[in-house]
Amino acid sequence: MLKAKPDGIYALNKDGEERKISGPIDVKAIVSSHDKRDDFGRLLEWKNYFGLPIREVLPMGEVDDNFAKKFKKRLLRSGFQLSPGKYSWESLLAYLIETPCNKHAYSARQSGWVDGQFVTPDWSIGRYETPAVYVGDFAGDSLVESGSLLDWQQNIGKYCRGNPIMILAVCTALAAPIIGWTDLESFGIQIVGSSKSGKSTVMKVAASIYSDQTYWETWSSTSNGIESIARARNNMLLCLDEFKQCPAQEIGQLIYHLCNGVSKLRSQQDGALDKRYRWRTIFLSTGELTLEELLLGINQSVSAGQSVRLIEVPVFSKYDAFENTHGFTSAKEFAEYLSSCVGKYHGTFIKSWVEALSRFDCPNNEVIKEYKDIREQWPWPKNIESQANNVLDKFALLAAAGEIAINLGLLPWHLGEAKDALEQVATIWLDDRNSTENSESKKIIKKLIKLINKWRHSLSPRGESHNGSIGFFESGPELAWYIPQQLFKSEVIESVAHEYSQTVHYMLQKGWALSNEGARRTFKIGGERFIKFFPEKICRECGESVDLSHFYPNDNSLNSNANPTFPVSQSENC
Structure with a gap:
């Protein structure tokens, strides 16, 4: 016979003497599936050696397995006090199973x-x-909290303002709990950029919504491993770092597996089919390679289905992942500050977010209305091709999550900021599918110099049209060339589509090109789009000798740039 006392469970022998067999442990509820036909267990709470309370479910299915040997090991690992000997555990197990309890709880796998x-x-x-x-097998680290929601808002959240890539990441984190209320399938956002471009810092900010940096996973996990993590992250953000670590032979099917949201069919030892699991999630990925580049190594191309499930967004801001460094002296200092803060303040936002969502009377209607209203406000018609429409709907969902959180007072941004930032991201995605921006400056410069040499005798003065002209020029204070966008794109792409976005982005960063269309990065004249750039400036700053004197027939002082002068620092950069 066993007896519970404040300091533990005692056994009574025939003489009425008491012997302590374990620390304190209580049965808090009877657990079962929602239909009360499966997953029965007992919710137990105990204290370990340090008095810390721990809760876990004792599954009834494990009781017949060598006297719940697995659960016993979990108890002991947690610091639960249990007297040695077979009798102690078997007696305690019987006590836990037979103790009456009137409270009921649903099991969640x-x-x-x-x-x-x-x-x-x-x-x-x-x-x-x-x-x-929760009664499922957990494949990741525990959710960790540090600081308060206000700490996160003041030290991290407010610095996302003016930074579209950071807003994209935060909205991705917030959209995961609401995707199940829409008709959208699971999908991923892949932030692509060169090493040290800030993409890892952006991932840290998104992960801080849920926990600390241990919340991350990597693409190097096996297919079965990622499936287990996806189950544990149902309706939650799934962070996957280091895209290039995933074997190219597996990445295609892995994307489909994650986004289809159904576990593989497996057989049990007796031949019966194991239970299948379903999940809805959004994953955030970072990498230096695009999916196109990864598959190029095994002579495969990106399918349409993969391109709408893994939505690739290049870092496109002034400082790669950052547009506004909020007064910090450099992007590096800004990134270091954010990294420091997410180490101190994390894990509190998600609780406030889902608690606020749980108070919605009709969450499906409210979320769907918000994201569809945003989609209607954006400038792209609904009759564009279906794949692009699908991706725009997903961007609108991310924007809706941000706007709802702003309206609830959780995000320290102004209403409209999430919508505007995601519109800018969508513009970039539409303008150049599968794009990225890597810091391959030497390759870009070599390509540009080659094109300047190729095109220097094929341009007409602006306002004139000559046979064989492929564009036009202006001989103002700085010589400007106007090359039709599609021609420029076809010339700079040598192997993969992202080379166009990479080249134009680098030119704009260096001040070698000019756009009058903002995020589209082109120069529009009438109904036509051009790439407007400054060939002399490119040659001058990179120390290249290209004779452009024929663009100045009446100016003997500008006969050539054969002997350019430029700062040492610029020479080194080129």
Whole structure:
């Protein structure tokens, strides 16, 4: 016979003497599936050696497996006090199974929404009549909290303002819990940029919504491993770093597997089919390579289905991932500040976010209306091709998540900022599919000099039209060439499509090109789009000798740039 006392569980022998067999442990609820036909267990709470309370479900399915040997090991690993000997554990197990309990809780084998509450392996929040507890196999690290929501808002959230890539990442994190209320499938956002471009810092900011940096996973995980993590991250952001670590032979199917949201069919030892799991998630990925580049190594191309499931966005801002460094002296200092802050303040936002969402009376209607209203406000018609429309709907969902969080007072931004930032991101994506921006400056410069030499005798003065002209020029204070966008794109792309975006972005960063269309990065005259750039400036700053004197027939002082002068620092950069 066992007896519970404040300091533990005691066994009574025939003489009535008490012997302590374990530390304190209580049965808090009977657990079952929502239909009360499966997943039965007992929700237990105990204290370890340091008095820390721990909760976990004892599955009834494990009781017949060598006296719940697996659960016993989990208890001992947690610091639970258990007297040695077979009798102690078997007696305690019988006591836990037979103790009466009138409270009921639903079992959740994966994270996400269950009957109006949001369940994770570490906590549950929301409105409910019957609580839910996580009983699944957890494949990731626990969610960690540090600081307060206000700390996050003041030290991280406000610095996202004016930075479209950071706003994209934060909105991606916030959209994961609401994607299940829409008709959109799971999808991923891939931020592509060169090493040290700030993309990892952006990932840290997004992950801080949920936890610390241990929340990250990598693409090097096996297909089965990522499936387990996806189940544990149902309705939550899934962070995947180092895209190039994924084997090229597996990446295509892995993208489909993650986005289709269904576990593989597997057989149990007795031949019966194992239970299949389903998930809805959004994953955020970073990498130096695009999917196109990764597949190029095995002579494969990107399918249409892959391109709308893994939406690739290049870092396109003034300082790669950052547009506004908020007074910091450099992008590096700004990134270091953000990295420091996410180490101190993380994991509090998600609780406030899902708690606020749980109070919505009709969350499906409110979320769908918000993202569809945003999609209608954007300048692209609904009759564009279906794949682009699908991606624009996904960008609109991300914007809607941000705008809802702003309206709830959770994000320290002004209304409209999330919508405007995601519109800018969508513009970049539409203008150049599968694009990225790597710091391959030498390759870009070599390509530009080659094109300047190729085109220097094929241009007409602006306003004139000559046979054989492919564009026109202006001989103002700085010689400007206007090359039709499609021609420029076809010439700079040698192997993969992102080379066009990479080249134009680099030219704009260096001040070698000029755009009057903002995020589109082209120069529009009438109904035509051109790439407007300054060939003499490019040659001058890179120390290249190209004879452009024929563009100045009446100016003997500008006969050539054969002997350019330029600062040492610029020479080194070129």
